[in-house]
Amino acid sequence: MGTQLFTNAKVFTGAGEAEFASAFRLRDGVVDWVGDAADVSDQDAVDLGGRTVLPGLIDSHTHPALMAGTAAAAECFPPVVTSVEDLVEVMRRHADSVTATGAWILGRGFDDTKFPGRRMPTAADLDRVSTERPVLVWRCDAHSAVCNTKALEIAGVSASTPDPDGARFERDADGSPNGVLTEIAAVGAVAAFVPAPTRDEQIDALVAIGEELASRGIVAVCDLLSSRIDEPLATFRAAADRGLRATAALYPGWDPEDPLADLAPADKQGQMRIAGVKVVLDGAYSNRTAWVHEPYPGSCDHGLRLVDDADVLAAGEWARRNGVQLAVHAMGDQALDRVVELFADAEPWLDGIPSVRIEHATIVSDDYVRRLREARMSFGIATHTVFFFAEYDGYEKALRTEQVPDAYPIARLYDGVEPLALSSDRPATAWSGADDVMLSIEAAVRRRTYNGVDFGPEAAITVPQAVLLYTARARLLSPLEGVGMLQPGFDGSFAVLERDVFTVPEDEIAQVRVAETWIRGEQVFVR
Template sequence: MTVGALTFINGRVFTGASETAFASAFRIVDGLVDWVGDAADVVESDAVDLGGRTVLPGLLDSHTHPALLAGTAAAVECFPPAITRIDELVETLGRHAATVSGPDAWVLGRGFDDTKFPGGRMPTASDLDRIETDRPVLVWRCDAHSAVCNTRALEIAGITASTPDPDGARFERDVDGRPNGVLTEIAAVEAVAAFIPAPSRDEQIDAIVIIGEELSSRGIVAVCDLLSSRIDRPLETFRAAAARGLRTRVALYPGWDPAEPLADLVADDREGQVRIAGVKVVLDGAYSNRTAWVHEAYPDSCDHGLRLVDDADVLAAGDWARRNGVQLAVHAMGDRALDRVVELFEEQEPWLDGIPSVRIEHATIVSDAYLARLRSARMAFGIATHTVFFFAEYDGYEKALRVEQVPDAYPIARLYAGLEALALSSDRPATAWSGADDVMLSVEAAVRRRTYDGAEFGAEAAITVPQALLLYTSRAALLSPLSGVGSLTPGLDGSFAVLDRDVFSVPADEIAAVRVAETWIRGERVFVR
C-alpha cells in the first residue's frame, strides 16, 4: 500500500529524538516524515487510527551478516535453545542430509554452541562421520569463526597430519597429531569451506530478498553488513536484490584481504539504498571459545587467544578507508585487541565528518579508563556492541572471563553515558541463539542483565527501555552512514514499526515477548503479522 500522504493518529509514538520524546500523531508525505505532533491537532478525516498502539522508528541492526546468510542459505540452523547436545546436532544434520541431493553435495549446518553441550565437549569429525562418510559435512560454530567437519571434508581439502596450521588459526588434532575435524578460527575454516560450491547468483539474490522480509518482520529497516565479501560482488548482488524487491537499507563492509586488496571506490558506490560504507578487519577471535586476544591468560590456562592480523594489515585497511572516504570497522573483543586498535589510531586525524572514522565491533571489555581514552583521542571512535552475546553465550563467558572483568563486560550503561556513537546489534547468524536479531530479546537483556538461564550478569550495567531503543534507532544512526533513518523527525524516512504490546509498560521479563505487528518503510506497509 503506497499513498502520497498519510496521517497516523492515536498512537503512543516514540520518536527517537530523546528518551522522553513521545507524540500521538505524525504525517508522512512522499515517503518522508512531514509532521509529528498531537492527534488533537489533526483535521484530516481519513487519518489512519493506530488504536493506541506503540510505534517506534524503523529499527537499525548495526552489525549483522545478511551476505553470510545468503552465501550459506543451504545450511540448516543448529542454534540453541533447540540444540543443546551433540546427539541433537547429529540428528538435525542427519535429517538435513536426507534432503540434500547429489553424491558430491555438501551437508551444511550453522549455529551450534559447544559450551551448552554436556561437559562443554566440542563435536569432532568422528561425530559427523555418523551422518555421512561418502559426502562432506561441515557445521559452523555459533561465532562463525570456527567450525567442525567430517573426515570426507578433510580429505577434499587435503588436510592431513603434516598440514601446517594457517596463520592465526588451528587445525585441532587428536593425541596422535591427526586433524580431528575441529577448525579453529577463520583461516582454518576457509581452508575447508573454500571447497563448498557457492550458491548461484540468482539463489543469492533471492535469499537476500527473503532475508529482507525477515528483517521487516522484526521492524528492522536498515542494516550494516559487517563482512559483505562473504559473497562475490556484494554491491552488485545486493543492488540486484533491491531491484527484485529488497526494501531494507544496507551498508556494506567488505573484509580486508591483504592478498587481494580492494579496488578503490567511485562516488556511486557510496550512495543509495545499498552502498559501500567501510571495510572490516578481524583482529581477534571470540570470548565464547577463548580465541579473543587477551592480556592475561584465560582462567586455568596459559592461552592468550589469537591475534588474526598484524599491524601492517590493519593500517593498510585504514589507509584504504581514508582514501575512499568510508569507515574502518575493526572486530576487537579481547582487551589486548581493543588496546591495540586505540594504539594504532588514537593520534590519527579523523577523515569523516558526522560519524566515526573507526568503528570498534563487539568491544567486550570496556573499563572507565578505556572509555576515557576513546573520548580523549584525536580519532573519532564508535562502538557496535551487544547484549544478546552475554544472554545467549553465558556458558562460554563464565569460563572465559576472570571475576574482576565482569563489571567491565558489555558495560552498556557506561557506554551509553560516555560514547555518543553507540549501537546495540545482533551479529546474526554469528550469535548462539535462534532469532538473535529479535530486537526485543536484546532490549530485555539490556534492561534485566539476565542470561538465558536466569543468571545475573553485571546488573550495574543495566539501562532503561527508552535507552535501549535509542541504541537501535537514533543513537545507532550516529554510528554509520545510514542517513535518513533512526527517528520519526520531519525530513527523515517515514519508516516505523507498530508493536502488538506497549514495550514501555510491560513487565521487564515480558519485553522479549513483544512482537512487531506492522512495519512501514517510507510510507509503505511492507509487513503485517
C-alpha cells in the same frame, strides 16, 4: 505516494528518552510533521489504535551476505540443539534433504559450551552423519567450525598440513586433524571447497532475509563482512530490484592477499552502498580465542591475534582514501587496546560519523572510555547484549572474575560513547532468532542470561535508552541517512508494536512482537 497521516498512537520519536508524540504525517514517504492527535481532523488519517510506534529499527552489525551464502545450511542453534547427539540428529535429517550431486551437508550455529561436558564435536561425530559426503558445521561465533573426515580429505588437510596463520587445525594425540577448525583461516581452508550458491540463489536468499528483517521492525542494516558473497554491492542491488526493501550499508572484509579496488562515488550512494571495510583483529570470547592481556582462567592461553599491525593500518589507509569507515572486530582487552594504540592520535577522515568503528568491544573499562573520548580519532562502538544472554556458558569459563564488571558495560558506554549501537551479529550468535530486537532490549534492561543468571546488573539501562541504541543513537554510528528518528526530514520508516514495550513487565519485553513495519511510507509487513 502523496500525503499519509497517522494518528492515535504512542509515537517514540527518537529525539530523546522521553520524547513521544501521538500523530505524524508523511509526504512522499518522508516525515514532514509530528505532533498531537488532538490537532488531527483529517477523516482519512490512519488510526493506529493507541498502539506504540518506534522509528524503524537499525541492526548495526549483522551478516545478511553470510546467511545468503550459506542459505543451504541447517540451523543448529540453541535452544534446539544442546548436545552433540542433537547436532548429529539435526544434520542427519538435513542430509536426507540434500540430494544434489556434489552438494555438501552444511549446518551453522552450534554452541559447544551448552553441550554436556562442554565437549566440542569432532570429525568422528559428523562421520555418523555421512562418511561418503562432506559435512561442515559452523560454530555459533562463525569463527570456528567442525567437519567430517570426507571434508578433510577433499580439502587436503592431513597430519602434515601446517596450521594457517592465526588459526589451528585441532589434532588428535598422534597429530592427525580431528575435524575441529579453530578461527577463520582454518575454516576457510575447508569451506573454500564448498560449491557456492548461484547468484540467483543468493539474490533470492537476500530478499527472504529482508522479509524476516521486516518482521522484526528492522529497516536498515550494516553487513559487517559483505564479501562473504561474490560482487556484494551488485548482488544487494539486484536483490533490491527484486524486492529487498531494507537499506544496507556494506563492509567488505580486508584481505591483504587481495586488496580491494578503490570505490567510485556511486558505490557509496543509494539504498545499497559500500560504507566501509572490516578487519578481524582477534577471535571470540565464547571459545577463548579473543586476544587478551591476562591468560584465560586455568590456562596460559592469551587467545589469537588474527592480523598484524601492517594489515590493520593498510585497511585504515584504504578507508581514508575512499572516504568510508574502518570497522575493526576487537573483543579481547588486548585487541581493544591495540585499536586505540594504532589510531587514537590519527586525524579523523569523516565528518558526522566515526572514522573507526569498534565491533563487539567486550571488555570496556572506565579508563578505556576516557581514552576513546580524549582521542584525536573519532571512534564509535557496535556492541551486544544478546551475547551474554545467549552465550553465558562460554563467558563463564572465559572471563576472569575481575573482568565481569567491565563485560558489555552498556550503561557506561551509553554515557560515554555517543555513536553507540546494540546489534545482533546474526548468525554469529548462539541463539535462534538472535536478531529479535526485543530479546536484546530485555537483556539490556534485566542483565539476566538465558538460564537466569544475573550478569553485571549495574550495567543495566532503561527501555527508552535501549530503544535509542537501535534507533537514534545507532544512526550516529554509520552512514544510514534518513533512518533512526520520526522527525521532519527523516524517512517515514517505522514499526508498530502489538504491546507497549515501555510499560510491559520487564520479564515480558522479549515477548513483544512487531505488528506492522513501514518503509518510506509503504507497509512491508503485517503480522
